[in-house]
Amino acid sequence: xxxxxxxxxxxxxxxxxxxxxxxxxxxxxxxxxxxxxxxxxxxxxxxxxxxxxxxxxxxxxxxxxxxxxxxxxxxxxxxxxxxxxxxxxxxxxxxxxxxxxxxxxxxxxxxxxxxxxxxxxxxxxxxxxxxxxxxxxxxxxxxxxxxxxxxxxxxxxxxxxxxxxxxxxxxxxxxxxxxxxxxxxxxxxxxxxxxxxxxxxxxxxxxxxxxxxxxxxxxxxxxxxxxxxxxxxxxxxxxxxxxxxxxxxxxxxxxxxxxxxxxxxxxxxxx
Numbered sequence: 001x002x003x004x005x006x007x008x009x010x011x012x013x014x015x016x017x018x019x020x021x022x023x024x025x026x027x028x029x030x031x032x033x034x035x036x037x038x039x040x041x042x043x044x045x046x047x048x049x050x051x052x053x054x055x056x057x058x059x060x061x062x063x064x065x066x067x068x069x070x071x072x073x074x075x076x077x078x079x080x081x082x083x084x085x086x087x088x089x090x091x092x093x094x095x096x097x098x099x100x101x102x103x104x105x106x107x108x109x110x111x112x113x114x115x116x117x118x119x120x121x122x123x124x125x126x127x128x129x130x131x132x133x134x135x136x137x138x139x140x141x142x143x144x145x146x147x148x149x150x151x152x153x154x155x156x157x158x159x160x161x162x163x164x165x166x167x168x169x170x171x172x173x174x175x176x177x178x179x180x181x182x183x184x185x186x187x188x189x190x191x192x193x194x195x196x197x198x199x200x201x202x203x204x205x206x207x208x209x210x211x212x213x214x215x216x217x218x219x220x221x222x223x224x225x226x227x228x229x230x231x232x233x234x235x236x237x238x239x240x241x242x243x244x245x246x247x248x249x250x251x252x253x254x255x256x257x258x259x260x261x262x263x264x265x266x267x268x269x270x271x
Contacts, residue, residue: 002255004269005247006035006162007080007104007204007238012058013038014048017244023065025244027072033269035076036062037104040094042082044114049082059098076101076271080164083154085112091158101271104204106164107150110143111135120147120169123214128172140177141184144169148188155195162236163196165206165219172214180221189224197231205258207250208240218254225261235263 008022009015017025019036026034038058039049050058062077069075081091081103095103109117110131118131136143147169155163167189170180178185196203205225209215220228228235237254241247255265 001248001251001267002237002265003031003267004033004035004236005031005238005241006033006076006078006102006236006269007037007164007206007240008035008247009038009080009240009242010036012054012061013050015242017242019061019065021244022241022247023069023073023075025247027069029248031073031247032267033074033076035078035102037078037080040079040081040088042084042088042109048108050079055098059100074270078102078104080104080106081158081160082109083107083150083158084109084117085150085153085157087112087114091160095159102162103160104162104164105154105158105160107147107154107166108168110147110150118143118146120172125172125174132177140173144178144185145188148192151192152195155192155199155201160201162202162204164204165208165240166192166196166203167220167224168206168209170215170221171209171219180223189220190227193224193228193231193233197233202234202236203228204238204240205235205254206238206240207254208246210253211239211246211249218250218257222257222261225257225263229262236269237265 010019041052042049066075078100091103108121109119111117116135118135119127132143151166206219237251239246239249
């Protein structure tokens with residue numbers, strides 16, 4: 001089994017476990033590498049991101065744990081950068097200023113106006129529905145296009161390493177508004193994959209939707225994996241854990257799906 005997880009959250013952002021609890025559980029499970037990637041700060045009130053005042057404490061805490069457990073596990077310090085054009089800080093400058101090891105780039109809020117952001121994540125599909133109707137007049141094709149184009153803009157304008165859950169727009173869809181078999185949807189997704197390939201980025205195969213029972217498939221979906229393999233796009237499996245016990249949930253299932261797509265998984269990871 002893959003012995004590392006590079007997408008994890010702690011109480012510094014919207015996780016439920018302390019960073020040390022995550023480290024101890026990773027060691028208990030036999031992981032060789034652990035990457036912390038709490039949500040980067042955003043300039044408005046929220047309940048999911050690291051507060052600006054806690055950023056240095058976050059970095060210092062992870063560095064301290066890296067030293068404390070250096071003989072038992074390799075630890076990296078990262079952030080999941082939330083891309084909101086014109087609103088969030090430059091990824092590269094953030095990485096350099098804080099001395100981060102790598103970055104995950106993700107989109108959770110669609111738009112570029114702090115008063116009109118469509119939140120496509122979270123536990124409530126009602127929030128997804130409300131935003132779709134308030135900001136896109138209920139036009140799902142317009143909303144999904146905006147989502148993928150925001151990912152495209154992030155890929156083209158920011159510097160980062162791993163693409164986070166780039167088809168998460170499907171999570172609260174629940175086959176109500178569109179089908180993943182729709183040509184217009186697949187065309188948008190493939191356009192984003194083409195940019196990912198051009199920028200030589202890594203795609204995470206994110207298992208969180210499955211074990212949280214919010215999705216019947218990974219992010220990206222199983223049908224996408226053979227396409228990525230044919231394009232020679234590298235992948236890592238992540239659980240996007242928010243609790244220590246979620247560190248490797250559904251990893252075996254993801255490995256089987258990737259093997260079926262033609263990937264040969266390596267158990268270890270080094271930057």
